[in-house]
Amino acid sequence: MTPESATIVALATAPAAGAVGILRVSGPAALEVGRRLAPGVPASPTPRHAYLASFVDAAGAVLDEGLFLYFQAPRSFTGEDVVELHAHGSPRLLRLLLARTLEDERVRPALPGEFTRRAFLHGRIDLTRAEAVADLVAADSEAAVRAAAAGLSGALAERIHALETPLRELHADLEGVLNFPDEAEGADAEAGSRVASLRSVAEALRAEVGRGRLVRQGARVALYGPVNAGKSTLFNRLVGEARALVDDEPGTTRDALETRVEWDGLGVTLYDTAGLREAPGRVEALGIARTKELLAAVDLAVLVLPPGTSRDEAASWTREAGATPVLAVTGKCDVMTGVEAPAPPRVSGLTGEGVDALRTSVLARLWGGGTPSAVALVSERHADALRRTAEALSRAQEASRVSTLEVLSGEVGLALEALGEVSGTRVSDALLDTLFQRFCIGK
Ligand SMILES: Nc1nc2c(c(=O)[nH]1)N(C=O)[C@@H](CNc1ccc(C(=O)N[C@@H](CCC(=O)O)C(=O)O)cc1)CN2
Numbered sequence: 001m002t003p004e005s006a007t008i009v010a011l012a013t014a015p016a017a018g019a020v021g022i023l024r025v026s027g028p029a030a031l032e033v034g035r036r037l038a039p040g041v042p043a044s045p046t047p048r049h050a051y052l053a054s055f056v057d058a059a060g061a062v063l064d065e066g067l068f069l070y071f072q073a074p075r076s077f078t079g080e081d082v083v084e085l086h087a088h089g090s091p092r093l094l095r096l097l098l099a100r101t102l103e104d105e106r107v108r109p110a111l112p113g114e115f116t117r118r119a120f121l122h123g124r125i126d127l128t129r130a131e132a133v134a135d136l137v138a139a140d141s142e143a144a145v146r147a148a149a150a151g152l153s154g155a156l157a158e159r160i161h162a163l164e165t166p167l168r169e170l171h172a173d174l175e176g177v178l179n180f181p182d183e184a185e186g187a188d189a190e191a192g193s194r195v196a197s198l199r200s201v202a203e204a205l206r207a208e209v210g211r212g213r214l215v216r217q218g219a220r221v222a223l224y225g226p227v228n229a230g231k232s233t234l235f236n237r238l239v240g241e242a243r244a245l246v247d248d249e250p251g252t253t254r255d256a257l258e259t260r261v262e263w264d265g266l267g268v269t270l271y272d273t274a275g276l277r278e279a280p281g282r283v284e285a286l287g288i289a290r291t292k293e294l295l296a297a298v299d300l301a302v303l304v305l306p307p308g309t310s311r312d313e314a315a316s317w318t319r320e321a322g323a324t325p326v327l328a329v330t331g332k333c334d335v336m337t338g339v340e341a342p343a344p345p346r347v348s349g350l351t352g353e354g355v356d357a358l359r360t361s362v363l364a365r366l367w368g369g370g371t372p373s374a375v376a377l378v379s380e381r382h383a384d385a386l387r388r389t390a391e392a393l394s395r396a397q398e399a400s401r402v403s404t405l406e407v408l409s410g411e412v413g414l415a416l417e418a419l420g421e422v423s424g425t426r427v428s429d430a431l432l433d434t435l436f437q438r439f440c441i442g443k
């Protein structure tokens with residue numbers, strides 16, 4: 001039996017006690033197998049009708065009373081016959097029901113992501129939508145939920161399509177001129193400029209990978225600066241609870257502390273770090289080394305300076321963050337005297353002054369304009385395929401000037417191939433294997 005004709009089964013709900021647990025069966029034997037567990041359901045049930053049914057064991061003893069749903073191929077999530085048993089959410093009961101479906105030799109347990117993979121293989125959804133399903137399940141901020149939902153409804157698919165269609169047309173035109181020079185004469189005019197504009201579309205999409213990552217994984221933001229500047233006090237204020245130890249002794253924070261917050265729907269991992277200073281004690285020096293490591297890894301470093309810091313000192317503290325963007329603030333602004341005239345923005349972790357404004361500036365620096373939910377969730381995988389698309393188009397552009405039409409068309413073909421890895425029009429089984437591995441079983 002080929003894997004495609006196998007009927008698969010898995011729990012569609014988490015394997016924990018809950019109000020309802022769902023067992024999902026997909027494939028040609030789904031209805032027969034489902035009815036073996038729920039013999040009260042008619043032989044030809046109305047698709048999408050919820051039947052209240054008894055689920056029974058092999059001897060006919062009732063194990064549960066639940067809902068039975070039948071989706072007739074191809075009008076189902078997978079495009080195959082699907083049966084769902086909505087039982088009470090007892091993990092042990094669901095294992096019994098699952099074991100009963102497996103008694104049929106046509107049925108086997110589903111692999112991770114296999115329901116979604118079948119939806120893709122049956123053309124119900126393209127690859128960007130399949131990936132959005134996994135993004136949605138993994139989403140842990142409102143922005144991530146909204147962006148994945150947009151992906152599920154085809155936001156990225158449309159943008160890829162808007163690139164793939166003219167690219168395919170260009171390729172067809174070029175092949176036409178190559179194969180039927182008389183009929184297709186002139187179809188290759190403007191090829192150079194068509195290639196150039198497609199290349200910039202690919203580059204623009206690829207540039208969104210950073211935003212995609214910010215939405216998916218959240219941003220990483222670290223507070224840093226000289227010892228005793230008020231970083232931990234500000235951290236506690238930003239987090240809304242007394243997470244970090246605060247003391248007037250310089251060098252209080254040693255290990256970096258981290259906590260996850262959600263600001264305007266965007267997930268943010270916030271770090272409080274050991275204050276930096278010359279000639280610290282041995283343990284404190286270890287903390288300082290960690291701070292420097294962390295600074296290199298975050299998306300934004302918020303430099304907290306004590307009142308009265310000079311411009312030169314501030315510049316030298318800024319350099320500590322290396323290539324990481326820095327947002328400098330003057331802390332303890334409640335104790336400042338007018339004479340010091342410190343550089344804005346000013347905040348006080350103690351009184352809360354300027355803290356909302358700081359949060360807004362952090363988001364603006366991370367995100368720029370627009371709303372996080374409107375982002376196309378470009379992943380590293382998409383960006384890599386788009387990079388190869390753009391590179392092939394760049395070579396095509398060069399070829400349009402100095403080389404033959406064959407070479408030009410060949411490069412356009414390669415661009416099309418690389419792009420096909422995003423939508424899934426050209427994918428290998430190996431790529432699908434890796435992609436669906438990150439799904440959970442039952443998805
Ligand atoms: N109980 C249950 N809830 C679920 C799912 C499921 O499989 N079962 N889903 C699964 O992850 C998601 C919903 N996704 C679905 C997508 C398409 C179809 C479907 O039947 N599509 C048909 C018919 C469309 C129509 O009638 O409008 C089709 O596309 O042809 C069903 C569920 C989330 N909730």
Ligand SMILES: Nc1nc2c(ncn2[C@@H]2O[C@H](COP(=O)(O)OP(=O)(O)OP(=O)(O)O)[C@@H](O)[C@H]2O)c(=O)[nH]1
Pocket residue numbers: 226227228229230231232233234245246247248249250251252253254273274275276331332333334335347348349350351
């Ligand atoms: N007046 C005033 N005092 C503050 C403010 N923030 C912190 N302090 C005080 O300054 C001292 C140091 O505060 P911390 O928050 O521990 O400073 P830190 O930058 O984390 O210090 P290290 O961890 O040692 O680097 C404590 O006595 C705080 O109460 C503030 O906004 N205003």
Ligand SMILES: [Mg+2]
Pocket residue numbers: 231232233244245252253272273274275
């Ligand atoms: Mg501290």
